[in-house]
Amino acid sequence: MLKRPVWNVAGTALALVLATNAPASSADLGAKDEPIKLPMLEYTGQHVSTHIAGQLLQKLGYKVEYVTASAFPVFSGLADGTISALVDIWLNNVGDIYPKVLATKKIENIGSLGLETREGWIYPKFMEQICPGLPDWTALTKPECVQALSTPETAPNGRFLDYPSEWGSRSATILADNSMPYTAVPSGSEGAMVAELEAAEAAKTPLLMMFWSPHYTLAENEVGWVKMPPCKEQAEKHCITQPESVKIVWSGFGAKWPAAYALLKELKVNAQEQEKMMLAIDKRGQDLDAVVKEWLDSHGSTWQPWIDAAKK
Incomplete structure (x- = not known):
């Protein structure tokens, strides 16, 4: 995307x-x-x-x-x-x-x-063991899940890997709308996002990120798609809808x-x-x-x- x-x-x-x-x-x-x-x-x-x-x-x-x-x-x-x-x-x-x-x-x-496109929040499938309740978004708010996704850069919040800053961020607004304890951290590029996903899969490191399909890496890495929280407002920056x-x-x-x-x-x-x-x-x-x-x-x-x- x-x-x-x-x-x-x-x-x-x-x-x-x-x-x-x-x-x-x-x-x-x-x-x-x-x-x-x-x-x-x-x-x-x-x-x-x-x-x-x-x-x-x-x-x-x-x-x-x-x-x-x-x-x-x-x-x-x-x-x-x-x-x-x-x-x-x-x-x-x-x-x-x-x-x-x-x-x-x-x-x-x-x-x-x-x-046929899709966009939203994804995670490596093994995270369903770390954050029971996934793919429902409420699983991400549980303390053990937030802690698993926390980094020195974002603590005590969990880290959310966002699109590069030039692409704009709806995720930061949605996280704030729903009082989710996460900090949206912009990625440097599409390549950097793919590298993080592949590294997380290889090392079984927790990761939550914004992504889209079709994308070649999803043919090689098994991911889950978060069932998104409700939109606070029916406006683009408050919602992630399936793109056209x-x-x-x-x-x-x-x-x-x-x-x-x-x-x-x-x-x-x-x-x-x-x-x-x-x-x-x-x-x-x-x-x-x-x-x-x-x-x-x-x-x-x-x-x-x-x-x-x-x-x-």
Whole structure:
């Protein structure tokens, strides 16, 4: 879900203008000589979705440029057209910037990515022996559980490993709302969170943390999901709801690249397939482009109808 440096379109080392292959002949491509700029956010699942979109856009005859971006500033780029389309963004992690920009009509939500997602508090399964009553959240308030999760940094409170500070923290608010004796400690990065989970599993060290799925590490580490405490208010910062990943485009996208617009509206990504690709990239060190290409080569029946619809 998630490293937020300031986004940079021009001059980024990650920017790649990709060559066209298999151009479409009957589609209204529009400004096909101008690259469609797709932002790469800070997590591998989004990279996978973005490169699926990028390689399919190439098949239609477009040029694609990948640019680095962060989840909050990316909306400014979408609003002024310096970024073209964002094909995988979790709406529960965008604060109030997204609805504000959407209200200006400078961006357009073109629908769900179809990704089955989950977000919340997790713990290694062995902790159910340390904190009887898990996964119910009230088990976390028992003194023996708080003590097990306490560290010199947080004592007498238990330690809660939160998202990196740039991502924002709903957990700190929820802990306070429910008078839970925990201190939310921001992680340094997604990689640091994964490393802590793997280390906790290996050493059987208690850990409570914010996390999300799909994620490759959950295929290798058995975790439980906390049944969350009630929301004090029905507001984003007071609740963790199951996220929806949607596709957002610059408001002029459809007029400028009609066939690309039609394709992206059709685009869907399966969570299990995304997780397998993430595992290949993050754990096995395989190349992102190659992994996505291999998936496309073996799943033509999935995406060919999207290409066909875009060519009409």
